[in-house]
Amino acid sequence: MTVLSSLTMVASDRAAMRVKGIGSMRQKLIDRIGDQIELAKAAETGQSFQRVKYRRSRDIESEQVSETVVKTRVRPWWTEDQDGSILLWVKYGNTNLELAKGKPAIRIASREQLVPALETVREAVRAGELDKQIEGAVAAFKTRFRK
Numbered sequence: 001m002t003v004l005s006s007l008t009m010v011a012s013d014r015a016a017m018r019v020k021g022i023g024s025m026r027q028k029l030i031d032r033i034g035d036q037i038e039l040a041k042a043a044e045t046g047q048s049f050q051r052v053k054y055r056r057s058r059d060i061e062s063e064q065v066s067e068t069v070v071k072t073r074v075r076p077w078w079t080e081d082q083d084g085s086i087l088l089w090v091k092y093g094n095t096n097l098e099l100a101k102g103k104p105a106i107r108i109a110s111r112e113q114l115v116p117a118l119e120t121v122r123e124a125v126r127a128g129e130l131d132k133q134i135e136g137a138v139a140a141f142k143t144r145f146r147k
Contacts, residue, residue: 033122035074040114095137
């Protein structure tokens with residue numbers, strides 16, 4: 001008996017294991033909802049929130065790669081209505097997702113319920129409930145580049 005025979009061998013393709021298609025689109029939306037949650041929490045405490053990204057740059061003479069921190073502004077997906085309630089939109093890119101037929105916004109009674117509402121939307125995205133809306137937003141974006 002060889003040492004390798006004690007291990008379980010399987011046929012797999014590394015490319016097939018990567019997150020593709022709707023999985024990556026779903027993860028992008030989950031990440032943006034996470035930014036909105038952090039923005040709402042910061043607004044409750046009176047602080048500001050900026051998303052941090054890392055940009056790589058290469059020095060031509062020394063061939064060294066360095067990472068630079070870049071802060072980007074996060075715009076809120078909500079606004080306050082005249083009656084004091086909050087209207088929340090869920091966006092994929094710059095497109096408002098239609099959560100129900102003809103209804104792209106969520107009405108929230110108070111600012112304290114904003115973070116729980118965003119967490120509920122994030123769980124719905126994880127469960128795949130908004131997959132058709134995400135695919136529709138991506139398809140609408142792609143049609144702008146066709147001739």
